[in-house]
Amino acid sequence: MRYTQMLLTVMFLGCVLAIAPAGLAQSGFTTIDPTGATSTWAAGVHGSTSTTGGGTGTGGSPCYQGHRDSDKGQGQRAEDGDQRGEDSGYRAQGSGDDEHAKGNCGKSDSRWNHDKNDEARDSDDKAQPQGSGTGTVSGTATSGPSVIVGYYNDITNNTHGYQRVGTGVPASFDIPNAVSTFATGVNAASQTVGYYTDAIGTIHGFVRTATGGVTTLDFTSNGTSALDTFALGINDAGQVVGYYYDATTAHGFVWTPGAASPFANFDYHDANGTVVSATFATGINNSGQIVGYYDDASLGVHGFLNVGGAFTTHDMVDAARGVVYTFITGINTSGQMVGTYWDASFNQHGFKMAGGTTTVIDLTGAMETDANGIDDTGQIVGEYVDSLGKQHGFSMP
Numbered sequence: 001m002r003y004t005q006m007l008l009t010v011m012f013l014g015c016v017l018a019i020a021p022a023g024l025a026q027s028g029f030t031t032i033d034p035t036g037a038t039s040t041w042a043a044g045v046h047g048s049t050s051t052t053g054g055g056t057g058t059g060g061s062p063c064y065q066g067h068r069d070s071d072k073g074q075g076q077r078a079e080d081g082d083q084r085g086e087d088s089g090y091r092a093q094g095s096g097d098d099e100h101a102k103g104n105c106g107k108s109d110s111r112w113n114h115d116k117n118d119e120a121r122d123s124d125d126k127a128q129p130q131g132s133g134t135g136t137v138s139g140t141a142t143s144g145p146s147v148i149v150g151y152y153n154d155i156t157n158n159t160h161g162y163q164r165v166g167t168g169v170p171a172s173f174d175i176p177n178a179v180s181t182f183a184t185g186v187n188a189a190s191q192t193v194g195y196y197t198d199a200i201g202t203i204h205g206f207v208r209t210a211t212g213g214v215t216t217l218d219f220t221s222n223g224t225s226a227l228d229t230f231a232l233g234i235n236d237a238g239q240v241v242g243y244y245y246d247a248t249t250a251h252g253f254v255w256t257p258g259a260a261s262p263f264a265n266f267d268y269h270d271a272n273g274t275v276v277s278a279t280f281a282t283g284i285n286n287s288g289q290i291v292g293y294y295d296d297a298s299l300g301v302h303g304f305l306n307v308g309g310a311f312t313t314h315d316m317v318d319a320a321r322g323v324v325y326t327f328i329t330g331i332n333t334s335g336q337m338v339g340t341y342w343d344a345s346f347n348q349h350g351f352k353m354a355g356g357t358t359t360v361i362d363l364t365g366a367m368e369t370d371a372n373g374i375d376d377t378g379q380i381v382g383e384y385v386d387s388l389g390k391q392h393g394f395s396m397p
Helices: none
Strands: 005-011 016-019 030-032 039-046 050-057 065-077 090-103 107-111 135-142 147-153 159-165 171-173 180-186 192-197 203-208 214-217 228-234 240-245 250-255 263-266 278-284 290-295 301-307 310-314 325-331 337-342 348-354 357-363 368-374 380-385 391-396
Touching (some): 203 240, 250 290, 301 337, 357 368
Parallel strands (some): 180 228, 228 278, 250 278, 278 325
Antiparallel strands (some): 005 357, 050 135, 180 192, 228 240, 240 250, 240 278, 290 325, 337 348, 337 368, 348 357
């Protein structure tokens, strides 16, 4: 099923609304529903692109190099709790991927890493130099098909993770011994990040390899252990972001594999160093930029960008409908951010922020639309609720 798209372009900070041309981004919109799903969330995406690199050389052995990055993010909406309580809100995540093609004197090395027990696999492709003397050669770095991850509820209200490769049928998976599994992001190595609930109700983060190996992530640092850990975003270096609850509130974290102390926590703070009441990290790109949202002292919700520990607030502006809460849930390498905002009537709308301009994403006929992740090709994933009240995942270019 395909839905016509309605996009409103909002000049960020300018509060000026202008309707975008009809049909903008309508082509390629796809609904995602795993078999047996009663509700579906599309949470993270790793896009598929081809990039051509070029260069010149002498002596008949020209060299070239091509490079592509893609980064994606995801968010998900909790189904329990109140409309915006600490234990509901948006759980979101981003992830990234990075692909290089190198030429070494007429030979290209197209690398798409697939981690298996922390090993990377490389594959080499030959490229032919063009003539002798001063020559020119070009090469193309081509990734595999796009990968979308998310989760869904079945008819018994059990929650399962899924992965969809290209246009294929979503494949379901569950973390061993988990009661519920939530997949929230994926990187270039096909590592999937997310969280699961165990038999006693404790929530644990996880990283799942392309071959199904699972690492459980439970925040612990400097003697502090989490009550619950939500892993939401992953980049190509394998760094994971998310948040955890201690006995008081929620804090953001970064997990760096292989580090002596892999967990580091952080809290949003203003220019005066004042720490807010709760911090939720949702996505990380290959430059280490982190996005998320935070609760202020009045329980307002604001999006944030964290660059090297320097925080900036990014709130959605909608002069016509008003904005109550802003949730940023993904960022790509270009710095484009996606998320969801709630208007003054508590209706939900997706958005994309790019270079000071914000695009509102409302799927025509939908009761609500949430944007969760974006990759470097501009592909966005999320979910929408149709006129019958059923929730579906979606992807759009």
